[in-house]
Amino acid sequence: MTHADALFAPLAADAVPAVSRLAARCLAVDGGLPLAAGEGFTARRYAAEGGLAIGAYDPDGTLVAAAAIRPTGSTVTGTALVDPAARGRGLGAAALDWLLAGAEVVETESLTDAAAALFASRGLTRSFAEDVMRHDLKEIPDVALPDGVSLVGWAPDTVARFHAAYRAAFAERPGFPDWDEQQWTGWLVDDDFRPPWSLLAVGPDGTDLGFVVCGDGWLVQVGTLPAARGQGVGAALTVASLRAAAADGAGEMLLDVNVNNPGAAALYRRLGFTTLGRRARFTRAA
16 A cells, blocks of 8 residues: 555545635645636546546545646646645655656646655656736736837737737747647637737837737737837737726736746736746656
8 A cells, every 4th residue: 555545535526626625725825826726727637538536635524635647648747736734744745656656747836845845856857837927907007109119909810910920929939839820829719818908019110019919817928029129019018908908897917927038027027917826847857
C-alpha cells in the first residue's frame, strides 16, 4: 500500500461541486486563477473522459484534498489541491507521488513557494508560468491614443487584420504556435468572446500597430507590432478595452502575463492591475 492509498480513495463521479469548493478555499489563500473554482473548470480536470481522480476527506465528510490525471494530446497531465486548513499532513506529497505514477506534466493554478519546493524535491522543472492580474473597472486611468492613431473594431472584414497583427506581435515570443487564421479564431471565438471590447490600433498611414482581443471578464491577448513598441500603443489599447468593458457593465477584467515578459507585466501594473497569483506547469527533468 502506498502513502496515497492510505490517505486517498477514488473520487466520486458527483464530486465536482465539492472539488470546486475546495478550489475556492485554496484560491482564497494562495491566489491564482479565479476561474479555477468554477464547476466547468474543475469538471474538465477532475471528471475528464479517460482520466482518474482521487480525494481525501475529513471525518465530517469535507473534501480536503483531490488529485487527478487526464489525457492531454500526446501526454498525461496531473493536478492537485490541498485545503489550506489540512496542509502539513502529507496530503500534498502523497497526491504528487500519485500523479507522477501516471503523468508527465503537473499543473497548478495557484503556485505557492511550498508547492514549488515540493515539485523540485521530486525532480520536476518549471516549463511554463504566468501571473494572473486583475483590474477593478471602477478606476480606469486616462491614457490617450498616440497622435494620429485610431481604433478599429472586430468585424468580419477586419478579422484577417487582427490575425496578421497577432502573428506580427508574437512571432518572436518563445513557444509561439504560429496559428493560421482558422486555428487562432477557433481558439479565440467562443460564447465568451466579446467583439465590442476587441480593438485594432491603426497608424496615420493605415498601418496596423497592435491589437487587443477580449472575452467575458478577460483581456485574452494584447500585442503591439515591434516597430510600434515604446509609443504607448499597448497602454492605449488596454485602457480602451477596459473602458469598453466597463461601458457594458463589467466590474473587473483579468489577464495573464507570462513570467518571461516582465515589460508587459510592468505596463499592466502601471495601468492599475494587481497580481492575484501565479499559474504554472512542471515537467519531469530530462
